[in-house]
Amino acid sequence: MPAENQIISSCVIEQGTVFKDGSMLFENKGADLAEFLLSIYQHFQLNYPRFYKMDNLSKLGWLASEVLLKDTYEKDQYQPEEMGLVLANRNSSLDNDIKYLESAKEIASPSLFVYTLPNIVIGEICIRNNFKGEHGFYIQDSFDAGFIAGQVDYLLNNNILKACICGWVEVLGQDYKAALYLVEKNQTDKSVPFSIKNINSIFETF
Amino acid sequence: MVADNVLSPIGKTTAGNFDQLKKSVSGVKEQNKPTVSPKPFFASLFNKDDINIEAGRTQFEQLLIDSISDALKNSYIDPKDKKTILIISSTKGNIGLLETEEYTLELEKRIALSTSGRLVAEHFGFVNTPIIISNACISGVVGIIAGMRLLRTGQYENAIVTGGDVISSFILSGFESFQALSPKVCRPFDKSRNGLNLGEGAATIILSTNKKYAKNIKVLGGSVSNDANHISGPSRTGKELSLAIDQSLKEAGLSANEIDFISAHGTATPYNDEMEAKAISLSGLQSSPVNSLKGYYGHTLGAAGLIESIISIQSLKEGVLLPTPGYKESGVTQSVNVVANIQPMTAKNFLKTASGFGGCNAAIIFGK
Numbered sequence: 001m002p003a004e005n006q007i008i009s010s011c012v013i014e015q016g017t018v019f020k021d022g023s024m025l026f027e028n029k030g031a032d033l034a035e036f037l038l039s040i041y042q043h044f045q046l047n048y049p050r051f052y053k054m055d056n057l058s059k060l061g062w063l064a065s066e067v068l069l070k071d072t073y074e075k076d077q078y079q080p081e082e083m084g085l086v087l088a089n090r091n092s093s094l095d096n097d098i099k100y101l102e103s104a105k106e107i108a109s110p111s112l113f114v115y116t117l118p119n120i121v122i123g124e125i126c127i128r129n130n131f132k133g134e135h136g137f138y139i140q141d142s143f144d145a146g147f148i149a150g151q152v153d154y155l156l157n158n159n160i161l162k163a164c165i166c167g168w169v170e171v172l173g174q175d176y177k178a179a180l181y182l183v184e185k186n187q188t189d190k191s192v193p194f195s196i197k198n199i200n201s202i203f204e205t206f
Numbered sequence: 207m208v209a210d211n212v213l214s215p216i217g218k219t220t221a222g223n224f225d226q227l228k229k230s231v232s233g234v235k236e237q238n239k240p241t242v243s244p245k246p247f248f249a250s251l252f253n254k255d256d257i258n259i260e261a262g263r264t265q266f267e268q269l270l271i272d273s274i275s276d277a278l279k280n281s282y283i284d285p286k287d288k289k290t291i292l293i294i295s296s297t298k299g300n301i302g303l304l305e306t307e308e309y310t311l312e313l314e315k316r317i318a319l320s321t322s323g324r325l326v327a328e329h330f331g332f333v334n335t336p337i338i339i340s341n342a343c344i345s346g347v348v349g350i351i352a353g354m355r356l357l358r359t360g361q362y363e364n365a366i367v368t369g370g371d372v373i374s375s376f377i378l379s380g381f382e383s384f385q386a387l388s389p390k391v392c393r394p395f396d397k398s399r400n401g402l403n404l405g406e407g408a409a410t411i412i413l414s415t416n417k418k419y420a421k422n423i424k425v426l427g428g429s430v431s432n433d434a435n436h437i438s439g440p441s442r443t444g445k446e447l448s449l450a451i452d453q454s455l456k457e458a459g460l461s462a463n464e465i466d467f468i469s470a471h472g473t474a475t476p477y478n479d480e481m482e483a484k485a486i487s488l489s490g491l492q493s494s495p496v497n498s499l500k501g502y503y504g505h506t507l508g509a510a511g512l513i514e515s516i517i518s519i520q521s522l523k524e525g526v527l528l529p530t531p532g533y534k535e536s537g538v539t540q541s542v543n544v545v546a547n548i549q550p551m552t553a554k555n556f557l558k559t560a561s562g563f564g565g566c567n568a569a570i571i572f573g574k
Contacts, residue, residue: 080434081449091318092299092340097376101304104379113380114438114563117297119341123564126434132446134430135566136348139338141320147337154355160429160453172314 005156005183006191007198008163011068012205013040013060013178019205020067021190033174037063044070053111054124055096056176061087061121061169062128064178068165069129073182076130082162084133085122086151088140089170092118121169133161143168143179145199152183152194168203179203207423207572208364208414209281210516213273214407214503215252224520227528228548232502234391234403241305242375243382248391249373250405250504264300267322269370269408271329277410278330283364285330291362292336294323295349295369297507299340302374326368334362343471343562344430345369346511347570350411351428357415364416370408371507378404384438386475393532394472394498395479395544402473405504409512423519426555426571427457433565440477440561444484447559447567451489454557454569462490465571466553467527467545469518471560472498473505474532478561483538485567491557497545501531511560511568518556519572527551 012019016029018040028039037059041051046066051059093116100112114120119137126132134155138147148166155161167180179202183194192198210220215233217223233250237243242251252265259268274292283290299319307313315321323336337352339345346369353365371377381387381404388401413425431450433441441447455462468491470482479498486492499514506513521528527549536544555573 081431081453084432090320091314094314094317097301097304098309100380101376104376104383108379108383110380110383110438113383116301116376116380117340117342117563119562119564119566120437123432123437123566126432126565127437130434132432132434132449135341135432136339136352136430137341139319139323139340141318141324141335144335150356150359150361151352154359 005153005185005194006187007181007194008184008188008191009068009072009182010202011064011180012202013064014206017206018067022205033176048128055115057093057095057169057171058115058121058124060171060176060178062124064169064180065125065165068180068182078162080130080132082133083131084155084161084164085125085135086148086164086166087122088138088148088168089118090141091170091172092139095171095173143203145196145203149194149196149199156183156185207519208283208412208419209277210412210519211273211277211410212513212516213269213409214513215250215256219276220516220520224517227502227517228526232391232531233405234501234504242373243378247378248388248403250403251373252406263325264303266300266370266372267325270294270326270368273370273408273410274330274366274368277412281412283412283414285332287364288333289363290332291334291356291365292327292332293339293349293353293365293367294326294336295339295345295508295512297340297342297345297371298377301376302372305375342564342566343507343510344560344566344568345508347558347560347568348430349512350425350515350570351430351568353413354425354428357413363414365413366410367413367512368408368410369509369512371406371509373404373406388474391532392474392500394474394500394530395536395538396533397535397537399474399476399479399537402475402500403504405506407503407506407509407513409509409516411512411516423522423572423574426573427454428570429453429457431567435565437565438563440481444481444488447482447485447561448488450567450569451485451557451559454571458571458573460555460571465491465494465555465557466551467495467556469514469556469558470496470498472500472530474500480538482559483540483542486542487540492540492542495527495543495545497528497530499528511558515558515570515572518558522553522556522574525551
């Protein structure tokens with residue numbers, strides 16, 4: 001049995017709040033989702049023009065990954081192929097699918113069509129951080145911590161990855177939630193064991 | 207590998223499909239379907255009477271059920287066994303409902319892939335909640351890799367990996383907006399290639415760690431990588447697909463010269479085939495025969511990795527190397543050994559590759 005993997009950091013974005021490692025870093029209640037996402041971008045003084053091109057699902061996942069990695073993950077700490085992602089959600093890219101189909105009644109837009117896939121959020125996070133390793137996007141009725149943990153443990157324990165971002169990124173209309181975890185093999189002073197209990201308790205932060 | 211099925215417009219079983227391919231029968235033809243596109247287009251689509259859609263199911267779900275049923279028929283695997291897991295791969299599932307139905311909360315639930323998963327699982331009596339993968343055009347290959355890993359950890363003994371996609375106006379208009387569709391039958395790796403054809407289909411592969419199947423063809427290794435370069439265009443260097451190929455070879459314990467042929471993604475878009483040729487070359491596989499089956503099936507999205515893996519397994523079993531329909535003259539900058547004509551072969555192992563939007567790449571190796 002290999003030693004238990006560790007949650008190095010976590011980020012939960014839900015109901016107008018942004019949490020990192022259990023502490024609330026930002027709050028903006030009452031804004032609609034697009035405004036809320038933009039306010040997170042501004043609050044954390046991010047500078048990444050691609051952000052404006054993304055659909056809400058990619059924006060949410062990308063913002064969560066920025067907060068997750070900030071001051072936690074040193075850029076190029078590992079080789080590009082040693083970093084990967086395992087994400088899941090309930091409604092795939094339906095939020096943007098509806099927008100694409102509406103636009104296609106006039107002229108189909110390739111820039112909207114490309115976001116009609118849930119794994120595009122993984123692509124966006126990979127482009128930003130030059131992550132080139134294993135990844136997968138899964139559809140689940142509700143967050144299945146056991147399955148996600150099994151996937152991530154396999155990738156780390158078989159030395160396929162050195163670090164993995166995993167979790168949940170869901171957007172449909174004004175309903176949204178992101179819960180991301182940075183998981184590695186080695187313990188740090190702030191890390192907690194990557195157990196189903198810990199994954200679920202962070203997921204229920206709010 | 208215990209059993210498999212390919213359900214396509216040209217056949218309802220793996221053997222039926224393979225017989226058609228040996229006779230150069232292709233499903234890709236000019237289609238007049240105003241519900242999908244106002245003008246005629248080339249694609250491989252089911253006819254209305256090909257599938258008998260039972261009440262309460264969509265075409266997508268019926269395809270999965272029919273494909274799984276046929277694969278199970280040829281095995282002794284019990285879906286009700288708690289050591290059996292169902293894995294479903296699809297790129298767009300029931301998205302077509304968005305075009306024909308009024309948008310309500312109920313429709314939202316109906317479209318969700320987990321609803322289809324539950325429906326299919328209940329039909330067969332699977333006790334475990336199915337695993338659903340939606341990772342663009344590599345979904346099918348990722349499904350097989352996920353199955354392989356779940357069996358390797360010992361969590362399950364049998365994995366039934368299925369996948370399918372149905373072509374709707376949603377999908378066709380999107381690929382058209384990218385100017386990615388060929389106005390004729392596609393021509394993978396050819397000088398005059400000018401885009402892909404879309405296709406419908408479903409396929410199922412059953413994997414087991416039970417010793418009684420030890421002499422069957424095996425999944426030897428698989429890997430996924432990301433280009434980290436562009437959302438809709440493939441890598442310019444092919445380095446990342448090559449990484450996935452190298453990792454798969456390592457996992458399989460094989461060297462490049464032990465790969466007897468390659469079933470490429472080969473969509474026939476200018477950029478995909480060029481990228482794949484570079485990756486094949488980077489991994490030292492330039493002398494391995496390469497084919498693309500897209501000229502027979504079109505691009506079947508979430509089913510592509512499954513259909514093309516299963517047909518290639520059949521190639522391995524029968525010792526028949528299938529050609530790349532539409533290929534005449536190389537149109538890629540790297541020298542790769544594209545198969546132009548059907549030929550006999552003695553083969554032990556093959557590599558299957560796939561790539562898709564979001565910069566994703568996958569490689570998997572099967573062997574005797």
